[in-house]
Amino acid sequence: MERKKQWMIYGMLTLATSTWGSAFIAGKIAIESFEPATISFLRFFGAALLLFPIMWLVEKDIPKPTKKDWGMFALLGLTGIAIYNICFFLASKHAPVIKSSLFIAANPMLIMLLSGVVLKETITKRNVMGLLLAFLGVVTIITEGNMMTLIRFQFELIDFVLLGAVITWALYSVLGRMVLRKYSSIVSTTYAVGFGTLFLLPFSLFEKPWEHVATSTWPAWLAIAHMSVFVTVLGFILYYYGIQKIGAAKASIFINVMPVSAVVMATLFLGEKLTVSTMVGAFFVLSGVYVGTSVRRRKEEHTSHAKTG
Template identity: 70%
Template sequence: METKKIWLIYLMLALATSTWGSAFIAGKIAIESFEPATVAFFRFFGAVILLFPLMWYLEKDIPKPTKKDWFLFAMLGLTGIALYNIFFFIASKHAPVIKSSLFIASNPILIILLSALFLKEKISRNQVLGLVLAMLGVAFIITNGHLEVFINMDFELIDLVLLGAVICWALYSVIGRIVLRKFSSIVSTTYAVAFGTVFLFPFALMETSVADLTSGTIGAWASIGHMSVFVTVVSFIMYYYGIQQIGAAKASIFINFMPISAVIMASLFLGEALTIPHLIGALFVLSGVTLSTYKRTSKASKANTMKKLA
């Protein structure tokens, strides 16, 4: 793969995962009017309305799914769409921001381990060092430089909810890698979102009513619309394409951009202070991503050059 194209993929992944950070802000607004499963259902119901026409327009020769393919699509919908988002919005409503960010930031570790275990993807030394550096940066950001938060943190029931979110997203990323061997990123995303929306419907039906829907604020509906179009449709397709091109383990490194963007947007839209520790942490994350990607790209580039000269 050409160096220029690789860096475009890296930029795309950074943009996609940074956009996910806005879900923290939009989720906080939406959850004030609706319950978790209801927010998740309308988010993906809006997304699936956009995704199917887009898929039919862009994809001319979609492979016919087998029973195994439908099962994998259903697992994508169950793990990364239905369960993950129920956990995410429950956490948005009940969990402290620091604790939620800590758990979600641990996603790349589990993804890399599962990718190595089930997909036989190799883990390089630079990738491990970059991951550690990025995780340190994330920890610095969400604790505002006070790392003793780790020591003082008590175990609570909400921790199980957050752990469930991390496990679901890791499974979603790894299963997605398998699906992408046959289907494009937009086809995989569309079917995953469709199954996830179906799984979410009965939960939304149980916890909400017509009166609840009509009493929702404009801000809540606008937040759901933002999550449908930008956080789901645009960003999911970009993330899946990145996984298809560079692998689930390496792409997962970019998830560390999510808490950075969440912190920045929180300061802009919620009035939270952007501190020096936040900026230092952002530097660590960017350095970690660079270490885990650029070094390996450089070696691959040298190898290709040697082949051309041979």
């Protein structure tokens, strides 16, 4: 892969995971007017309304899905859209933010492991070292530099919900890589979101969303619109495009950018204080992403000579 194109893909993945960081801010605003499953349903329903016309306009020769393909799309919608979001919002309501964030931060490790076992992707020492560096940075940000916080945690039932969120997102990333061998990132994302929206509907109806519409605020609707357009449509397409081009293991390292962007946005928009531990953590995250995704130039030159020679 050309170095210029490689950096463009890294830029896309950074943009995608940065927009996911803004979901924490938007979610805080939306939760004041609606219940968790309803927010998820409205977010993905709005995204589906945008994605299907985009797919029909942009994609000219979409392969006709087989029964197995439809099953895979449904599985993507069930894991990465429906179950993940239900688990995530349940955890955000009933678990400490620190604990939730730590579980989500462990996601790239599981994705890398599954990518190596299921997809037979090559996992290099630099990938692992970069991932560990980035994880250390995320832990530093979440605990505010006080690692003793981790020892105080006790096992609770909500931990199973958090574990469910981690597993379903890892499955979404790895299964998505298999689907991307036949379909583009736009097609894969569109069908996954379509199925995910259908799966979320009964959970939303159970929360009786119509009762909350009258008391809902404009900021809440704008927050949901932001999550539909930027976090879902833009973020998910770019993330899947990155997986398609560089693999699920390597792309997963960029997930660590999400808590950094969330902290930066919380500082800018919610007036939260930017601490030294946050800046140190951000440095580790960015260093980890760089180490985990960079390839030794000597190795690249050797590969190019071998191809031309």
